[in-house]
Amino acid sequence: MNDPTTAVSSATAAASSNDILADQPLARVTRDGVEYTLLGTAHVSRASVVAVQKLIETENFDAIAVELCDTRYRALRDREAWRNLDLLQIIRQGKAGMVAANLALSAYQRRLAEQFGIEPGAEMKTAAELAEAQHKPIWLIDREVSITLKRAYRSVGFFQRFGILSGLVASLFERGEVAEADIEKLKQGDMLQGAFNEFAEQSEPLFRSLIGERDSYMSARLRQESQTAQSANTPVKRVLAVIGAGHLAGMTRELEAQQEAPAGMIQTLNTTPPAAQWPKWIGLGVLAIIVCAIAFAFTRGAHLGVSALRDWVLFTGGLAALGTLLGGGHPLSALTAFVVGPLKPFRPFVPVGAVAAAVEMTLRRPRVADFESLRDDVIDWRGWWKNRVSRTLLVFLLCNFGMVLGEYLAGIRILNRLL
Structure with a gap:
């Protein structure tokens, strides 16, 4: 394996004062001959949508990666995806709580977005649509949200789990107006972390499941997709990854430091810990x-x-x-x-x-x-x-x-x- 070389650059230094990228969290990491451009976004930000458009239209990328799993990607692209929900089967399989948690998280994100007339996850959808228009591969690099929530729930103690549940419930009753400037501050965090507020910062196991593990997972997925493309004789040299800005620093470190084969890391991080008996x-x-x-x-x-x-x-x-x-x-x-x-x-x-x-x-x-x-x-x-x-x-x-x-x-x- 080649030693990774890193070139992390601030968009402020690279852009003029009137450039939309000037205030956007941006990093570039070169690993194994591939340059990864990591764009940190807020999932309910107009500026993030414009930044995605700007980068894709002005730079030539071989592939576009987005912080989405298959489930969230289908929900984002197909508004009628919920019509296929087999509610009785979900109840029989004991998945009702997980579906309710997913709905609560979706409601939290959409409520923030509706004030400003922007679709939640619009920057991810924009990246996917532009990739399709340019006939570029779309890489879904995030872990399934159900696995993340299960690992987070089972990583903390019995009483700490009430913090997770209370965070979900509180997100439903929070009705205060949020200033657009405050929404831009979400670039410093992550939507899942924000749903659980300060509890995630005070609980190291919870923070690791919600943020740290996904930093490792998404970095490994980027490496895996690059290796797959190379094996298929369609090597990529430049990749744009559109991610929540709370993952920017962690993914930069992970892309530099990871030594384990990506497939093994992904399998480990996809394993759901058994429920305590x-x-x-x-x-x-x-x-x-x-x-x-x-x-x-x-x-x-x-x-x-x-x-x-x-x-x-x-x-x-x-x-x-x-x-x-x-x-x-x-x-x-x-x-x-x-x-x-x-x-x-x-x-x-x-x-x-x-x-x-x-x-x-x-x-x-x-x-x-x-x-x-x-x-x-x-x-x-x-x-x-x-x-x-x-x-x-x-x-x-x-x-x-x-x-x-x-x-x-x-x-x-x-x-x-x-x-």
Whole structure:
């Protein structure tokens, strides 16, 4: 491997005072005979769109790379991509939380963008469209967002995970107007990092998953694509990479320093850490203790046993039903949650939220219009209850939350009666 040589240049030094590139974060790195031009952008910035246009129109690149994965690329280029969403299958596979998280992140970005009449990710879309117009290859170099979120979630402790969840929830209720100058400051960070605000900066594992690992991943993808092109006898000499500016410094370092083969790095960074088993076993243990406590209560007298059983039914069924109603569920969906919730000991691995959501979909089947307007509806927090797709996700999540809360409250109540 050739020793990498680096030439990092500021656009300010290379452009005149009236040049649009003067204020744009820009770096150039030469590695293994390929010059990579890294353009740092804000994903909701007019200036970033113009900078992309300027670079592609004035410089001759052999390939254009963008900070997108396949899923985000399809969503960006096809506004009707959500129409293909199999909501029932997502719920059955336990992916409802991940889809809701993706929608929340999309809403955060789109809400920032709608003030200024610019499409979120417009600079990425512009880069792809100009590459197509010039018949240049388009390289999608970012890691799948679902893998990034899973690695981030599983990289932190149990209590720190509330920071991730609260960051997503807070992004839905933030309605303050954002000055365009503040949006330009997003060039100093990353959209995912911004969604979790200061928590990402205070948690090294979370920051590494959201930013550091993706710096390594995208740099390795650039090297991999260059090697693939060379193997196909279509070598590239100059590549433009349009990335969030929060990745500029990290990717510059990675392109200089990486020694491992890119395929191995990509495989490692694409691996999802296994979910911790102890929360599941604790949950099953708590459930077993409560069931035994109810059985023991009957040995102490029928009245005490009936009271314990009543507490279990009212707390688990009642709070599962309440969660369903808070999610905007139909009264029959809430009734289903009330009936199914207390039966958890007989189906410990089937979440009550999945049953309630299935009933909700049967009673209020999402229409084509709901899928088409999904991305726009979830921009405002009230739209989550208006759209039948997002409302079904809320029923699933809040019903499960109510059930878990009810389980622990019932356990405390029953044990207090026995003690």
